Amino acid sequence: MTLPMTPTITAIERSPDRGRGLARDMRVRWALEEVGQPYEVRVVSFGAMKEPPHRVLHPFGQIPTYEEGDLALFESGAIVFHIAERRAGLLPQDANARARAIAWMFAALNTVEPPIIERGFAFLVERDKPWHAERLPMLEERVRVRLAELSSRLGTADWLDGAFSAGDLLMVTVLRRLSGQGIVEKYGNLAAYVTRGEARPAYRRAFDAQLAVFAATLPTS
Ligand code: GTB
Numbered sequence: 001m002t003l004p005m006t007p008t009i010t011a012i013e014r015s016p017d018r019g020r021g022l023a024r025d026m027r028v029r030w031a032l033e034e035v036g037q038p039y040e041v042r043v044v045s046f047g048a049m050k051e052p053p054h055r056v057l058h059p060f061g062q063i064p065t066y067e068e069g070d071l072a073l074f075e076s077g078a079i080v081f082h083i084a085e086r087r088a089g090l091l092p093q094d095a096n097a098r099a100r101a102i103a104w105m106f107a108a109l110n111t112v113e114p115p116i117i118e119r120g121f122a123f124l125v126e127r128d129k130p131w132h133a134e135r136l137p138m139l140e141e142r143v144r145v146r147l148a149e150l151s152s153r154l155g156t157a158d159w160l161d162g163a164f165s166a167g168d169l170l171m172v173t174v175l176r177r178l179s180g181q182g183i184v185e186k187y188g189n190l191a192a193y194v195t196r197g198e199a200r201p202a203y204r205r206a207f208d209a210q211l212a213v214f215a216a217t218l219p220t221s
Contacts, residue, residue, distance in 0.1 A: 007032065007068040008040045009079075010057070011213055012049075019214030020179075021207045024076040025064040027173040029209055031080045031166065033202035035087035043213055077109045080166050090166040097162060104160045104167025112150060113174045115142035120177065143183065147175075151187040158196060172197030 009032075011025040025041075032039045048054055050061040057065040058074040066073040066082070073079050081102070084090035092098050119139040126132045150171075154160060159168045175194050178184045185191050197203055 005069050006038060006040055007066055008042055009067075010042050010044050010054075010063040010065045011210060012063050013043045013045045013217045015210075015214055019211040021210050022177055023063070023210070024173075026206060026210055027076050027170060028064045028066065028079050028083070029206035030169055030173070030203050031083045031090060033205045034169065034200070035083060035089045037083065037087055041209070041213060043217055077105060077170065080170060081105060084166040090169065092163065092165065100161045101165035101167045104165065105170050108167060108170035108174045112146050112171065113177075115139070115146055116174060116177050119143050143178070147184065147187055147190060151190050154189050154193060156189065158193075164197075164200070168193075168197060172203075 009025055009028050012023055015023045017023055029039070044054055044063060049058070049063065054065075055061050057067070057072050060074070062074070064074075064076055064079060066079040071082075073082060080090075091101050119136075119142070122132065122136060122139050126135070159165065160171060161167065172194050175184050175190060176198075179194065184194060198207075
């Protein structure tokens with residue numbers, strides 16, 4: 001199969017976040033914008049995601065995917081890492097600093113994001129269960145502990161380890177899932193960190209592009 005050389009990513013048609021940039025194509029778009037790589041977007045419906053043509057690209061029937069030349073990738077973290085490795089701007093040159101930035105990428109996806117997602121899912125799908133009220137404080141506490149630890153490490157720094165990196169890009173997108181819920185806002189430095197990420201020109205371009213897709217895929221009547 002011949003695949004295009006300009007990277008093509010996938011995004012959801014009518015994203016449930018209503019264009020707030022919370023779906024995981026946002027982090028890939030932002031990474032591409034940071035390194036100045038033009039890209040194309042293929043919008044897929046929830047139904048099409050589960051069909052064989054999309055599952056060839058993504059075994060779990062999700063977005064985002066990334067196609068470039070004869071490479072097809074899935075998992076937003078792997079895609080951001082691929083972009084960061086091949087183009088300058090998201091990972092430091094110094095080997096140790098680079099390793100630490102990669103550690104922050106894993107921390108964002110493997111340590112900070114899971115409790116945030118679990119709490120979010122509980123709100124979405126468990127709210128009517130008799131045990132929900134009992135389970136919720138534990139889920140809230142797990143998020144709180146992680147944020148307190150992250151806040152303590154960030155301190156007064158602008159970014160997690162020196163210059164802005166792919167670790168910050170992923171961490172900001174993970175924290176944004178809590179935006180407006182009064183949780184990140186309890187940690188002034190984390191709230192400022194998210195705002196700093198969102199103020200980057202590359203972030204703004206990525207955000208506007210995903211919002212345009214949401215607007216364009218809304219039903220017309
Ligand atoms: N680990 C994968 C990755 O990082 O790439 C997870 C990918 C994933 O969950 N993708 C979602 C998906 O395809 C899209 S982002 N879901 C369809 C399915 O699993 O069947 C989903 C999303 C939408 C809205 C919000 N929000 O409003 O907060 C957050 C995330």
